[in-house]
Amino acid sequence: MSTSSSKPFSLPLLFLVLLLTAGVRSDDASDLCPRVSDGPSCPINCFRPDPVCGADGVTYWCGCIEAACAGVAVAKLGFCQVGSGGTGLVSGQAFLLVHIVWLILLGFSVLCGFL
Numbered sequence: 001m002s003t004s005s006s007k008p009f010s011l012p013l014l015f016l017v018l019l020l021t022a023g024v025r026s027d028d029a030s031d032l033c034p035r036v037s038d039g040p041s042c043p044i045n046c047f048r049p050d051p052v053c054g055a056d057g058v059t060y061w062c063g064c065i066e067a068a069c070a071g072v073a074v075a076k077l078g079f080c081q082v083g084s085g086g087t088g089l090v091s092g093q094a095f096l097l098v099h100i101v102w103l104i105l106l107g108f109s110v111l112c113g114f115l
Contacts (some may be wrong), residue, residue: 032074033064042069053080 033052046062054060054072059080067074082093 032077033067044069051079052077 044062044065046066049061050063051059051061052063052067052074053076054067054070055075056072057080058070058072060066060070060072060074064074
C-alpha cells in the first residue's frame with residue numbers, strides 16, 4: 001500500500017524538479033559569455049579582436065575576458081552602437097584620433113628639426 005501512496009507524491013515532485021532545472025538552464029542561456037573557470041588574468045594579451053559591447057556602452061575589443069576584467073556585464077556580442085551613451089570619459093574612436101594626430105605632429109617636428 002505504501003507504493004501506491006508514494007507515486008502520486010513523486011510525480012508532482014519530479015515535475016517540480018524538472019521545472020526548476022529548466023528555469024536555471026534558461027538563465028544560463030541568457031549569459032552571452034561562457035564562464036571562465038579559473039577567473040580572468042588581468043591585464044590580458046589580445047592577439048585576435050573579438051569585440052563585445054559592455055553594459056556601460058563601451059566596446060571591449062578582446063572580448064568577454066576584457067569585459068570581465070573591467071567588471072562589466074556583456075550586453076551584446078559585437079561592436080557597440082556609436083552614440084550609445086557609454087559611461088567612458090572619451091569614446092575609443094576619439095581617443096585613437098588624438099593619438100594619430102599627435103604622432104603626425106611629432107613626425108613633422110622631427111623631420112623639420114624642431115626636436
